[in-house]
Amino acid sequence: xxxxxxxxxxxxxxxxxxxxxxxxxxxxxxxxxxxxxxxxxxxxxxxxxxxxxxxxxxxxxxxxxxxxxxxxxxxxxxxxxxxxxxxxxxxxxxxxxxxxxxxxxxxxxxxxxxxxxxxxxxxxxxxxxxxxxxxxxxxxxxxxxxxxxxxxxxxxxxxxxxxxxxxxxxxxxxxxxxxxxxxxxxxxxxxxxxxxxxxxxxxxxxxxxxxxx
Ligand SMILES: N[C@@H](CCC(=O)N[C@@H](CS)C(=O)NCC(=O)O)C(=O)O
Numbered sequence: 187x188x189x190x191x192x193x194x195x196x197x198x199x200x201x202x203x204x205x206x207x208x209x210x211x212x213x214x215x216x217x218x219x220x221x222x223x224x225x226x227x228x229x230x231x232x233x234x235x236x237x238x239x240x241x242x243x244x245x246x247x248x249x250x251x252x253x254x255x256x257x258x259x260x261x262x263x264x265x266x267x268x269x270x271x272x273x274x275x276x277x278x279x280x281x282x283x284x285x286x287x288x289x290x291x292x293x294x295x296x297x298x299x300x301x302x303x304x305x306x307x308x309x310x311x312x313x314x315x316x317x318x319x320x321x322x323x324x325x326x327x328x329x330x331x332x333x334x335x336x337x338x339x340x341x342x343x344x345x346x347x348x349x350x351x352x353x354x355x356x357x358x359x360x361x362x363x364x365x366x367x368x369x370x371x372x373x374x375x376x377x378x379x380x381x382x383x384x385x386x387x388x389x390x391x392x393x394x395x396x397x398x399x
Contacts, residue, residue, distance in 0.1 A: 187352035188228055189214075190391050192237045224259075228349055239349030247343050251350040254335055254342065258357040262328045262370060264313040265321055266361060269368035271304045272314070276366045322369035329373035332358070333380050340386065355387045359397060 189196045196214075199205075206213045206222060213222040214230070221230040231237050240248050270276050288296050308314025313321065332354065341347045342354055358380050361370040374380050388395060 187355055191347055192231055243343055251343055251348050255350040255353045258353045262357055264311050265325050266370050268308055279365050325369040325373040333377035336379055358384045
């Protein structure tokens with residue numbers, strides 16, 4: 187999404203984590219320079235390609251945009267991980283497919299190991315310690331904050347997209363994924379401005395991408 191906002195051509199590599207410098211996605215390979223993590227990808231593009239994703243924003247708006255981005259990446263993110271990886275039905279509808287390429291004989295073992303690690307991460311970060319009802323409360327507050335911040339503007343900070351729109355769009359779209367039962371989906375889906383934002387940005391940046399209902 188950042189590359190789209192920057193108007194830069196790119197090719198998508200779906201081969202997975204093998205070349206990811208930090209063992210996580212996303213990363214980019216910019217003419218041989220590998221940069222991992224969406225925030226550092228953004229910093230790289232700002233420095234090397236001289237792009238200011240927050241052009242036209244004053245310090246107050248830059249601060250709010252950054253805070254919203256981190257709310258999404260470091261709070262709502264974990265609620266979505268929890269919904270998808272801990273809930274058995276959700277896991278079997280989505281994340282289980284990440285392991286399709288593993289040899290069938292050892293696949294269940296790998297799945298158990300990776301799920302154990304995801305559970306440990308959720309415990310370590312802390313959000314995995316809450317009950318379902320408490321998590322749903324937090325998801326509700328996240329959604330209220332996001333819907334309130336967006337209001338009736340076309341983009342988070344006004345008439346044109348800023349850096350945090352890349353994150354907001356990604357998270358709203360992921361949370362609304364109709365495949366999963368989730369408190370994040372219920373919460374985000376109850377705000378018509380967030381659903382309309384998803385639809386609008388999909389139409390502009392990913393025309394034809396099927397996202398379901
Ligand atoms: N805040 C980081 C998050 C990166 C991240 O957690 N990526 C997930 C996929 S959405 C991942 O690669 N997880 C693999 C793992 O935790 O081992 C970013 O925006 O780049």
